[in-house]
Amino acid sequence: MRGLSSVADFYLVATGLNPPHLKALADELEKALARVGIRCFRRAGTPESGWVVADYLDAVVHIFSSNARVYYALERLWSDAPRME
Numbered sequence: 001m002r003g004l005s006s007v008a009d010f011y012l013v014a015t016g017l018n019p020p021h022l023k024a025l026a027d028e029l030e031k032a033l034a035r036v037g038i039r040c041f042r043r044a045g046t047p048e049s050g051w052v053v054a055d056y057l058d059a060v061v062h063i064f065s066s067n068a069r070v071y072y073a074l075e076r077l078w079s080d081a082p083r084m085e
Contacts, residue, residue: 010059015069019047025063026052 016022026047030040038056045052050068054061062074 012061013074014063015066016063022047022052022063026054029054029061
């Protein structure tokens with residue numbers, strides 16, 4: 001996203017299977033990055049809503065349910081950005 005967005009250099013989009021899985025993914029992300037000294041600036045959404053977003057300033061992580069990921073289609077919104085898979 002570098003050069004295309006003033007919000008963050010990287011956007012990561014992931015899919016969880018159900019609310020407990022979304023919670024586990026978001027919690028483990030936060031713990032793993034904290035272990036290497038990277039703290040979450042802000043986290044919003046709930047697993048029950050189907051969308052959790054974690055802001056790490058240079059990177060924003062979106063964790064969606066399958067339905068929410070299709071509905072919001074962030075990949076289409078940022079289709080001109082280079083992809084890393």
